[in-house]
Amino acid sequence: MPGKAIRVRGTVQGVGFRPFIWHLARQCGLKGGVWNDEQGVMIHAWGSSAQLQYFIRQIPLQLPPLANILVLETTELTTRSEHNSFEIIASQQHAFAQTMITADAATCPECLAEINDPHNRRYQYPFTNCTHCGPRLSIIKAIPYDRCNTSMAEFPMCPACQAEYDAPDNRRFHAQANCCSDCGPEIWLEDARLQNISSTDPIIQAALLLQQGQIIAIKGLGGFHLACDANNEMAVTRLRQGKKRYAKPFALMAKNSQQVKEYAQLGNIEQQALTDKQAPIIILAAQGKKQAHSVAPAEDKLGFMLPYTPLHYLLLQHLSSPLVMTSGNLSDEPQCTDNQQARQKLAGLADYFLMHNREIVNRLDDSVLRHLGDKIQVLRRARGFSPEALPLPKGFNKQLQILAMGGELKNSFCLLKDGMAIVSQHIGDLENVAAQQDYRQQIKRYQQLFDFNADIIAVDLHPGYLSTQYGEQLAQEQSISLLRVQHHHAHIAACIAEHGLAIDTPAVLAAVFDGSGMGLKGELWGGEFMLADYVTCQRLGHLQKVPMPGGVQAIREPWRNAYAQLAHNFDYTAISKEFADLDIIRLLETKPLSILATMIENKLNSPLSSSCGRWFDAFAALLGICPEQIAFEGQAAIMLESLAASEFIRQQDNAYDYAIESSHNICVLNFRTLLLAVLQDLQQQRNKAVIAARIHHTLISASVALLLKLSAQTQTNTIVLSGGVFQNKLLLESITQQLQLYGKAVLSPQKYPVNDGGIALGQALIAASIQVI
Structure with a gap:
């Protein structure tokens, strides 16, 4: 009788995978056994060739809800079966060293039915769960994922729950958080x-x-x-x-x-x-x-x-x-x-x-998603997604262990181990002391859970980022190699890794629009057109560079960006007289403009920036959208998008003028004519929703035109759109659709955030690719 050894890797422990295999094997009339080991799950099965083929084919088709197979390999067994039936075999020692931890999952329909059934012993019990749902990462303290290593350890199971836990044909077989009102949390x-x-x-x-x-x-x-x-x-x-x-x-x-x-x-x-x-x-x-x-x-x-x-x-x-x-x-x-x-x-x-009274071991914020184009895009990746792993694309060294520290805002970090990228849940903005402490604690927790020892630490180029500083500290303390990764290159690498592009894939063209990221010579970038693969990244174009008077303060106060755009593109005294009746000019006249002009002239705390985020802030302020101060990151741009939405389709062929210029063989998008046209429309009291829509269409038209120009120059037809500004639905969908009409393959992040929550993944892949090359 032929036999097969079937190796399964992925999220296959603690999710009811062995009982599923047990049921399926018995249905197929097979003999053998299934057990957990250090690589995942091993199956030995004997039966006819037809039975074995059907069994193997059905495994990925009938998976338990929380299981996820990354690898399924089969080899021939030369020995004869010693089993009279198919059995679940006790796990081998050290069976959990390389396995994945399951993300927390919403209550399954079976558990919901139980809490709504007056005749069920779990009626109205608020901690009902099974192998198909419930807490995982939020309660785990150590590997292996056994009850003794979770915050359920202090709740010994009652006889009824223990009987379910021990029964292979029960969906609570080895459900580590199993409990009821007699034995569980209150x-x-x-x-x-x-x-x-x-x-x-x-x-x-x-x-x-x-x-x-x-x-x-x-x-x-x-x-x-x-x-x-x-x-x-x-x-x-x-x-x-x-x-x-x-x-x-x-x-x-x-x-x-x-x-x-x-x-x-x-x-x-x-x-x-x-x-x-x-x-x-x-x-x-x-x-x-x-x-x-x-x-x-x-x-x-x-x-x-x-x-x-x-x-x-x-x-x-x-x-x-x-x-x-x-x-x-x-x-x-x-x-x-x-x-x-x-x-x-x-x-x-x-x-x-x-x-x-059940301890929360690992903090998990709610994940946030949005429908963009024909797909769902993750904006904040946390509960329900982390710590699911991403298999590395073809060609990467699976032996390296790399810790990528992420960015300053919307931080997450990434571990690269055993050919998998494990991105942490959303940590948040590291400007807050409590968030910094949580960040460091979570890194230590992940290193413990995944038995992780870094060979390389990857950080952002910006020396002021607290994530960079902590990465430098760890590298020095542990004598580990440190790699500094350019911010926008990390955005691109994260996107192409998510889409499975192999390490030797030709370079892609990319538009990366965000608030800011440090460039190669210490300047601030944020509206970038680049040619990149995992190893190299070349800047081909950018939005016009404009000062940020006050530095960080310009992020908080959009009026500063409006003034900077006007003063950079025009004689401010003349333009302010011509449009003296506009609200934005009246507001600016109450500000210390002479001080700002001196700061800009003397390059004092007024760095030049190509930031697309500050570009949106400037136009929002011109239209009177929170010009004085924003209450949260991106508020002005979000409100400008909302204003534009009602007129967006009607204005799709009505973009303002712009110019594509060249400076030192780099293309520059100049929006001087756009600025003047917006001021004139405001003076004529045109509908602000129409103006906002036309502003959007101008950036869309300019971006598409420049990308097509660069595509022809580089003979590159795959284009990446990434960076936090591409959370703008109007922008992302329109640029994507127009590029696709020209036959371009357009990639944007979906499973990992398009904002800085995704750059740790890119940092890790860039570090790994450099080691391979």
Whole structure:
């Protein structure tokens, strides 16, 4: 009787993979066994050739919900079967050294049915889970992923749960977080004085308080949320003031897709993403019923997610309107994960606390996605996605271990090991001390979990980035090689790695638009046209370089960028007289322009920058969009996009003029004529939505024209679009569609963030490619 040894690598431990193989093998009439080992799962199976072929073919087609196969290899077995049937064999020692850790997953339909069944022993139990769903990364402390190495260790299973855990034909076979109300975590409600609220059902009591306009800190899967009724303007305003988050939209949680549709446009692609096992926040166009205005002031989009734990499901069952469900923190600080920490940090913010006693080991923010073109794009990669691994494209050295430190804003880091790239969950902006501490702690945790020892550390070129400084410190302490990677090159490498381009793939053409990244000679880039592969990167063009008066302050105050554009392209005294009646000129006349002019002339804290982000800020300020100060990164550009949306299609053939110039064999996009035309339209009091749409079309037209010119020059037909500015839906979709009409293959990030949350992946691949070459 022929036999096959079948090696499976990927996310195949702790996800019900062995019981799945056991069932499938028995259905196929095979003999043999399946077990975990240090590389994943090994299967030895004996049967007829037809049985074995069918069995192997069905494995990837019938996977458990959380399983993911990266490698499936078969070899012939020369020995005869010693088994009378097919068995699950005890795992070998050190069976978990090279295996993947599963991401946390939304509650599965089977568990939902149980918590809704009055006759089930898990009826209304808020911590119900199985091998198909529930906590993973959020509770794990060490490998192997056994209960003793998780925060469930302090909850010994009752006899009924233990029996499920031990039964191969049960979906809770080896479910490490398995529990019930007799043996698992408990939930309770506290008031602002930290006194327990006596209630037979804390969840029902919490729902009543939310309906009354109270703010509740809810301990969830990867951290605390602050929740209130999304239709209660007073509650939402009070939450904004308490969090010191004055403008950025709040995330929302609805009880089901039907409720989402009452407030927002929900297409088939968005609905599929919304209801998937990751249960992310999906950015949707608002329509229909209105939320409280303060949920998303001055925006036409809403961020919705659905309940992803039994606790959330049970709570939303008792509410008739969606909840604001924003991270439980003060603005810019990491989300609280510890009960005592939440009591201290959120005191005065939350009226009540819905607590539980299961420790959150690893903080996980909610992931954020958006439908762009015909695909879903990840904007923030965290719960539900991390720490899923990306197999390295063909040609990379699988033996190297590389730690890539990421950027300063929207930070994540990356480990390269065993031919896999493991990108951490979203850490956040490292400008905050608490975020820095969390960053360092998470790096240590990942190194422990993945038995990782870096051969190389990759950092951003910018010496002021705290991620760069920490990478330098680690490299020095551990005598490890350090590689500095140009910011926009990392954006490109991350994108082509995600799309599986081999190490020897010819260079691609790329437009990388973002806020700023350090160039090769210390200047600030951000509107770049480049030719790059994993090893090399050549700058072919850029947006016109304009000073940033005040440096970082110009990021916070858009009026500075408007002045810089006007002063750089015109005689400011003359242009300000010609358009003296415009609001932006009147505002600028109240500013210390003589000081700024001196700073620019003497190159004092006024670096030249080709930043596309600052370009958008300048035009937003011209149109009166938060010219004085932004409340969060990208606010001005986001509001300019929202303003443009209603007129965008009607103005698609109505771009303003621009010029493509050449300087030292590098193409430069000059928008002097665009600036003048916008000022003239404003003076004639034209519709600002029309002007905003035409501004967008001008950048789109200029970018497409330059990319086509460079494509012809370089004979390159694959084009990458990346960088945080490409979170702009109008920009990304239009440039993509127009390039595709000319037969170009257009790649943009999807599984990894287009913003700086994805650059750690690129840093790691660049470091690995240089070692190979």
